[in-house]
Amino acid sequence: MLNTVNRLMARLFSSAFLLTASGYTLAEGGERSTINMPIGVTPISQDVYGLHMDIFWWCVGIGVVVFGVMFYSMIVHRKANGAKAANFHDSLALEVTWTILPFVILIIMAIPATKSLINLYDTSESEVDVVVTGYQWYWGYEYLDQDVSFFSRLSTPQEQIRNEAPKGENYLLEVDEPLVIPINKKIRFLVTSNDVIHAWWVPDFAVKRDAIPGYINESWAKVEKPGLYRGVCAELCGKDHGFMPIVVKAVPEAEYETWLADRREQAQKIKELAKKTFTLEELMAQGEQVYGQACLACHGANGEGGVGKAIAGSPIATGDIAAHLDIVVNGSSVNPAMAAFKDTLSEVDTAAVITYQRNAFGNNTGELVQPIDILKFKQGK
């Protein structure tokens, strides 16, 4: 506590208040100001920054005039100084002037704003298309026609959030798998949601689009500089709204192509794995990991429950396997908080986590679920 106050005081008298924003690197593409909008790395973000500064300086100018007159009167025309009140109370000329003058300023601002907006809306002729899907509380990315898709989750450990471990530099702004895009290509983002409304926002691109269930919103970016760019979900989406960051890694095209090929290969492997038969140990080891990512937040580290029901000793996790498969794959029909995992967990992961839930926390049913069972269940067999 004392430390933080000291730190605050030090900052107060050094950087922040002298308007020399100090060097934090929220975006590895460049330093980011603590007090102003990032200039960003796309033509649009630079354009938006320009508009922002223009309107800001107009406001400063008007402010200087208005507050100037006000403070002049407050200092000079005070009764204590013996000021006698005048009695004027109307002037059509003045009223007309200060109606028309702001109007003119507004038109001067509206013209470039309109141009920028038209540009911002032009998502045609894109070279890479990425479908961005918001989930409670992580992002899904799918490269259209590339057969590559994955999920991107917060990777900051709970211990840091709970103040049990020192916070890393990118606290709450780091993910397990960043979105990878090539530089100097027009990337179109197709933004939608699977549950509630989210908003996909990367300040360095000036891209912010609401992710709305049933809608596909479009936006675009052409990144000029390789780097890691961090953003967040901007629309309140429930409990973990503050814990679903975005990381975009912009790389040269060749690197992007290699990465894409790797991902495709991995996806193929995962598909093949679904046909394999696993041992209990393998499933349990994998299941524990999956549980930690997908279930723990609601069902507790020991399956004791919390927001969600207890897994330990639960009738579903110790009873009929089909019912267990159903609730994990399709979600709960009565409680929307229990999401459907059919799209978000692979067959292997689903099988592993169900096996884990049936054998951990003292459930000890001894029953195994194989990926092929999941596949069959999903296909309705």
Place this chain on the structure above:
Amino acid sequence: MAHGPAKGFTRWLYTTNHKDIGSMYLWFSFAMFLLGGVFALVIRAELFEPGLQIVEPGFFNQMTTMHGLVMVFGAVMPAFVGLANWMIPMMVGAPDMALPRMNNWSFWILPFAFAMMVSTLFMEGGGPNFGWTFYAPLSTTYAPPSVTFFIFAVHIMGASSIMGSINIIATILNMRAPGMTLMKMPLFVWTWLITAYLLIAVMPVLAGVVTMMLMDIHFGTSFFDAAGGGDPVLFQHVFWFFGHPEVYIMILPAFGIVSAIIPTFARKPLFGYSSMVYATASIAFLSFIVWAHHMFTVGMPIAGELFFMYATMLIAVPTGVKVFNWVTTMFRGSMTFETPMLFSIAFVILFTIGGFSGLMLAIAPADFQYHDTYFVVAHFHYVLVPGAIFSITAGVYYWLPKWCGNMYNETMGKLQFWLAFIGLNLTFFPMHFVGLAGMQRRVPDYNQFFADFNMLSSMGAFLFGAAQILLLYNVISTIMGGKKATDEVWENPEGLEWTVASPAPYHTFSTPPEVK
């Protein structure tokens, strides 16, 4: 036949007296202001440092939601209705409100509405946690079960506001003293007349949107559920068609209050009275055609985006006219700086700063960066706290001697002003910076990058809160005793309310005054 108030608790329960009801509204709103303030302090305490310290994210969301709802519907709106009740009959020379029994009813349903809404915090699943804007489907399919209580509470608040508005309109249009033509009415009466029409226009829209939610939740409809053929964006359009005029409902009466106070302490008539009336009416009209500027990122067609951008920028014109008129009223006046004047001057300066950030937000392409960040939080708190809260405080200090016959303690008033002024700026100014630098709204935790300014904001918030306790103390001690106020209270103030005795008798203007 003059008679005094009844004795005991039934005086308050059965009263149809505009002064009693005005006082009840004001006390109720102050209680809600403190409650909403406590919610805000929970938020600021959690945000004092990065990491989760005091509350869980789920409860944090309930705090942001309840803070907004309680401040908007419980603190600001009832306070203005309270001032209207006290002042409008006295300002237009009427003996009471036009519909005194309805007046009683419209107040007494409010405590029940808020008791119901606040009780949701103790229900299973917690209270509303979807923000005061309660966007579907977070507030429908994904809402806690207590959402139904929230919906009915909103219905009752809406009914109260509509009844209050009908009463105000009926009073102003029918009960003015002879000679009190429309264009002679004090601006507070004018702004309230226009506000009342806004309320009658938009409260049913709010009732409609919560009813649609109720149907979606309990009766299997799909107004806002995409899976059933509904449209989540429809919710936002309907909500903001209510929500934007609502914003002006919370600021227009404030314009009226400072338009009364500034001329008194500048000892000079209000500059541009008629242009003030027309500007208020223009702002009210524009408030109906700018709602979608709250939704620039939902993916509207570009034509819609442009229309709402232009319409929103236009609001700067009549708002500018008002600010220029206030400044010109001060110019070449003979100013003194009593507490009401200090709050009014701070109102003009800080509201203008809030207007500037509003102008910035109107620029749609830039709004893609500002939207849903702390920049927006800074913006609307700069408009609402100095706008509504400061003007109400100014009004209370200005009229309190008339209400209770005693002068308040000027030193303590000034002390409260400076504490509130410093607290407010310390709380909300840094929010501009963290918002621009990339911190989103409604999160319980953040990167260390934003830590310093958040800590400042939290310190400011507690200072601002402390200042309000001083207000409470000052008001109570003024009611209990103090230097007797003269009938005029101030030096040559304008208005019929200063022609009656201090404290104002229980019944004023039993025979209408003559207005020349």
